[in-house]
Amino acid sequence: MNFTQFILLIVAIMLIIAIFAYVVRIVPQAKSYVVERLGAYHATWGTGVHFVIPFIDNIANKVTLKEVVKDFAPQPVITKDNVTMQIDTVVYFQITDPKLYTYGVVGPITAIENLTATTLRNIIGELELDETLTSRDIINTKMRSILDEATDPWGIKVNRVEVKNIIPPRDIQEAMEKQMRAERERRESILRAEGEKKSAILTAEGEKEAMVLRATAKKEAMIAEAEGQAQATERLYQAQARGIQMIKEANPSKEYMSLKSLEAFEKMSDGQATKLIVPSELQDVATRLASAKEFLSDFGNNK
Numbered sequence: 001m002n003f004t005q006f007i008l009l010i011v012a013i014m015l016i017i018a019i020f021a022y023v024v025r026i027v028p029q030a031k032s033y034v035v036e037r038l039g040a041y042h043a044t045w046g047t048g049v050h051f052v053i054p055f056i057d058n059i060a061n062k063v064t065l066k067e068v069v070k071d072f073a074p075q076p077v078i079t080k081d082n083v084t085m086q087i088d089t090v091v092y093f094q095i096t097d098p099k100l101y102t103y104g105v106v107g108p109i110t111a112i113e114n115l116t117a118t119t120l121r122n123i124i125g126e127l128e129l130d131e132t133l134t135s136r137d138i139i140n141t142k143m144r145s146i147l148d149e150a151t152d153p154w155g156i157k158v159n160r161v162e163v164k165n166i167i168p169p170r171d172i173q174e175a176m177e178k179q180m181r182a183e184r185e186r187r188e189s190i191l192r193a194e195g196e197k198k199s200a201i202l203t204a205e206g207e208k209e210a211m212v213l214r215a216t217a218k219k220e221a222m223i224a225e226a227e228g229q230a231q232a233t234e235r236l237y238q239a240q241a242r243g244i245q246m247i248k249e250a251n252p253s254k255e256y257m258s259l260k261s262l263e264a265f266e267k268m269s270d271g272q273a274t275k276l277i278v279p280s281e282l283q284d285v286a287t288r289l290a291s292a293k294e295f296l297s298d299f300g301n302n303k
Contacts, residue, residue, distance in 0.1 A: 025050045025059070032098040034061040044098050063098040067159060070109060074167065075117045077124040079132055086167040087124065089116055091147065092160040100155030108154055112147070116161070119146050129168065136163050 026049050027033050033045040036058045052059070074088040091112060095101045105111045123142050124132055132139075140161050148158040168176070 019054065022054055023051050025052055030065045032063045032065055032095075033059050034063065034098050034102045036060045041099060041103065061098065061102040063095050063101055065095060065098075067092055067094045070112065071164070072113050072116055074165065075120060077121050079124055079127060079129050081128045083129045083168065083172060085124075085129075085132070085169065085172075086165070087120060088164045089120060089143070090162045090164050091116055091158060092162075093147075093151070093156050093158045095155055096157045097155030100153065104154040108156065111154070112151065112156070115147060115150055116143070119143050119150075129172070133166060133168075136166075139163050 025033070025045070027045050027047050029047050031047065033050070035042045035045060035050075035052075037053070037056055039058075041060075042057065069090065069092050071090050072088060074086040076084055077087050078084050093112065101108055120139075120143060123139055127135060127139075140163060143161040143163075144158055147161060151158055
């Protein structure tokens with residue numbers, strides 16, 4: 001084989017490799033190819049090996065079957081009470097029909113973005129500012145339903161729509177911040193008042209319990225003192241009754257009783273009383289005792 005034949009062989013091999021590389025197409029996982037033949041839709045290739053007829057078949061579009069996330073720029077919207085704000089959204093969608101996605105609309109992503117903006121304006125236009133700020137779930141649900149229905153002819157399924165940020169005007173933000181600050185201060189005042197109220201109630205209850213305990217202790221002390229005095233009086237009376245009983249059992253003479261009465265009157269005379277009334281019988285006994293004392297005294301002196 002001469003040099004010319006060798007060169008021709010190399011060229012032929014390279015040409016075969018090039019034709020084979022052009023003819024054989026491998027579709028990867030989660031991809032789909034839309035194929036046209038002579039300018040018309042021919043087939044949708046899934047994952048695997050496929051063959052293209054040179055100069056006849058053409059791969060019109062390579063479509064991903066994964067879920068796609070698109071974060072669209074903030075859109076100016078006007079609420080029902082004429083407040084203009086900026087709202088940006090995130091749309092999660094998936095291509096379910098590569099043919100419809102390829103031939104259904106020009107620029108599907110741009111179409112979804114514009115559809116999202118118009119739908120958002122329509123929904124927010126029916127809500128006031130406060131409702132817009134507190135109704136994210138309602139807005140998300142309505143937008144997903146409307147977008148999913150509108151994108152069916154394009155071979156797109158909208159799985160989820162999320163309102164990412166709601167940015168009201170600066171003056172509205174300042175008013176909201178003041179309102180939130182006032183609300184926090186009001187709650188703080190309420191909590192402080194409730195705390196003081198509970199503290200006062202606990203203090204009053206403590207004082208009440210202390211007063212009850214002091215009254216109970218005083219009552220018990222008075223009862224104990226009264227019981228002690230009653231027991232002492234009772235024992236005194238018992239002792240007196242026992243003494244009287246013993247005197248009675250001893251059967252004392254009349255003179256002894258008179259003498260005891262005189263001693264009792266002598267003790268009484270030692271007190272602070274200014275007047276003392278003595279019975280006549282005791283006066284006679286006293287006179288006799290005095291005479292007896294004088295007689296004994298004279299007898300002792302003479303002796």
